Amino acid sequence: MSGGVVRVDTTSPVPPYEQIRAQLAALITTGRLPEGERLPTVRQLAADLGLAAGTVARAYRELEAASLIRTRRGAGTRVAPLPAPADRPDPAAELAALARGFVAQARVLGATEEQVTAAVRAALRE
The missing domain is CATH 1.20.890 (cAMP-dependent Protein Kinase, Chain A)
Incomplete structure (x- = not known):
């Protein structure tokens, strides 16, 4: 994932984890982050954004629950295949x-x- 794609506005009333989740979800569903693209580790993205690792971890958990990303030990976190249009929620x-x-x-x-x-x-x- 190219740097600087995700930004967090700390003055926003929207929680940082939700800003991260929404931005990544939009990038994935629009194809700007293609299937198989590797995402930064939780620690790396947290450091890049100046946030706690738990904040990024929560965003990743929600993206995983939505089947937009997959985390595999040794393979990292990657963009999951998008479901067929009929299967999308x-x-x-x-x-x-x-x-x-x-x-x-x-x-x-x-x-x-x-x-x-x-x-x-x-x-x-x-």
């Missing part, structure tokens, strides 16, 4: 988590509900 939970994070960050910026809605509509048109 409903994206509602993932969308809700992403929306909560976006809204929380927009509130920190002082954005109004109308501005948040306009930003989402603009992004959907892109």
Whole structure:
């Protein structure tokens, strides 16, 4: 995995493990991190981000529970094959988590509900 792909905003109300999980999940599901790509060790990513190893470990556990990554002793942590489209879970939970994070960050910026809605509509048109 190329360095600097994942970033954590420590001023965000979104917990760091959730920021890591959401960013890696997006990179995997969009194909920017291909199947078989090796991820940094928990300790390495924690050191790179200046976080506790437990924070990164929690993100990795959640990604593993979602079948997006696999950890094998001696082989490290790698991107798992994506399930066939029919086998993929409903994206509602993932969308809700992403929306909560976006809204929380927009509130920190002082954005109004109308501005948040306009930003989402603009992004959907892109």
